[in-house]
Amino acid sequence: MGFLENISQYWFRVQMDLFPWLEESIGELSEKQRLLVSILELVRIEEFVPCTSGLPGRNAKERAAIARAFVAKAVYNMPTTRYLLDRLSSDRKLLRICGWERTGDVPSESTFSRAFAEFSATQLPTRVHEAMIRATVSNVIVGHISRDSTEIEGREKPVKKETAAEKKPKGKAGRPKKGEEKVVEPTRLERQKSMSLEEMLGDLPDACDVGSKKNSKGYIERWVGYKLHIDAADGHIPISCILTSASLHDTQAALPLAEMSWERVTNLYDLMDAAYDAPIIREYSQSLGHVPIIDINPRRNTTLKEELKTEAKRLKAINFEMPEKRRYNERSNVERVNGRLKDEFGGKNIRVQGPAKVMAHLMFGIIALTADQLLRLLS
Numbered sequence: 096m097g098f099l100e101n102i103s104q105y106w107f108r109v110q111m112d113l114f115p116w117l118e119e120s121i122g123e124l125s126e127k128q129r130l131l132v133s134i135l136e137l138v139r140i141e142e143f144v145p146c147t148s149g150l151p152g153r154n155a156k157e158r159a160a161i162a163r164a165f166v167a168k169a170v171y172n173m174p175t176t177r178y179l180l181d182r183l184s185s186d187r188k189l190l191r192i193c194g195w196e197r198t199g200d201v202p203s204e205s206t207f208s209r210a211f212a213e214f215s216a217t218q219l220p221t222r223v224h225e226a227m228i229r230a231t232v233s234n235v236i237v238g239h240i241s242r243d244s245t246e247i248e249g250r251e252k253p254v255k256k257e258t259a260a261e262k263k264p265k266g267k268a269g270r271p272k273k274g275e276e277k278v279v280e281p282t283r284l285e286r287q288k289s290m291s292l293e294e295m296l297g298d299l300p301d302a303c304d305v306g307s308k309k310n311s312k313g314y315i316e317r318w319v320g321y322k323l324h325i326d327a328a329d330g331h332i333p334i335s336c337i338l339t340s341a342s343l344h345d346t347q348a349a350l351p352l353a354e355m356s357w358e359r360v361t362n363l364y365d366l367m368d369a370a371y372d373a374p375i376i377r378e379y380s381q382s383l384g385h386v387p388i389i390d391i392n393p394r395r396n397t398t399l400k401e402e403l404k405t406e407a408k409r410l411k412a413i414n415f416e417m418p419e420k421r422r423y424n425e426r427s428n429v430e431r432v433n434g435r436l437k438d439e440f441g442g443k444n445i446r447v448q449g450p451a452k453v454m455a456h457l458m459f460g461i462i463a464l465t466a467d468q469l470l471r472l473l474s
Contacts, residue, residue, distance in 0.1 A: 306341025
């Protein structure tokens with residue numbers, strides 16, 4: 096069965112069966128509540144929460160309902176868990192949608208905090224997102240995968256970075272002796288070529304530190320926190336996500352991202368901006384059977400800069416657009432994913448500390464965003 100047919104059957108079932116049953120039970124639903132119900136039904140996050148009933152000791156309090164509530168928090172773009180609890184105490188429909196019957200059944204804020212720590216440690220939202228992608232998009236051919244990163248501002252103290260002098264191994268100064276060869280350490284990109292996906296992910300730094308980038312006006316912007324690297328498919332659907340330290344260069348996460356997306360979907364083109372212009376990245380993309388389209392980065396090559404400007408003027412003079420340029424314009428997919436995550440699904444509301452918890456918070460938003468985009472394809 097094709098992707099659209101599968102989603103269409105799901106949407107028909109929700110509209111014809113679930114909505115009427117819910118409205119008869121709890122009353123008429125608003126558009127936002129209908130969206131939340133549709134996302135929760137598509138995600139089915141409760142199926143990934145382990146059941147603890149019958150085990151010795153104190154049972155976990157409604158972990159499945161708490162997981163649904165965290166998805167609702169992302170859908171409603173709520174800033175804090177305290178705000179979520181206040182909303183649950185005053186909105187009976189939201190309470191029932193999440194899985195509780197009475198306000199007295201809702202656990203305390205500390206229980207929510209412990210549950211979130213468990214979800215972070217077990218990477219629950221990351222596993223749910225991967226399963227959703229495999230169930231919906233893995234059986235279709237994706238035209239373009241757009242790759243980019245976005246800054247994530249944290250609320251914690253950045254780790255102290257090693258200086259260049261501390262990183263440099265101690266040894267004899269000066270030129271090597273006759274017959275000796277200078278040992279050159281391979282770069283991370285060179286090491287990644289022979290690594291597995293797990294080894295590549297384990298080699299990436301993820302501690303909170305200071306990142307910097309040039310904005311659209313050429314000024315340097317700095318932030319304390321992390322960097323979220325995203326692969327997005329056509330239709331603004333996030334396929335793979337990796338959280339790293341803010342200072343990590345985009346190229347260092349390109350190979351593990353490409354490997355993750357390759358395991359989940361089949362795509363034809365890899366679209367990246369000039370930050371990813373490296374021979375190893377191009378070769379790796381080609382080894383996966385993709386066509387890399389990467390904006391050329393002339394760096395300090397003034398001759399290449401002039402050639403690129405001259406070529407652009409020639410094409411403009413004859414009113415011709417290269418096919419690769421037209422495909423490259425599809426890279427805005429990932430930029431819109433970044434924008435929606437921050438503006439609509441909690442990407443700016445980071446109140447937790449540590450890479451595991453920050454990633455879990457962001458992935459709850461990615462889950463909601465992905466489900467919302469899949470549903471938009473039917474409209």
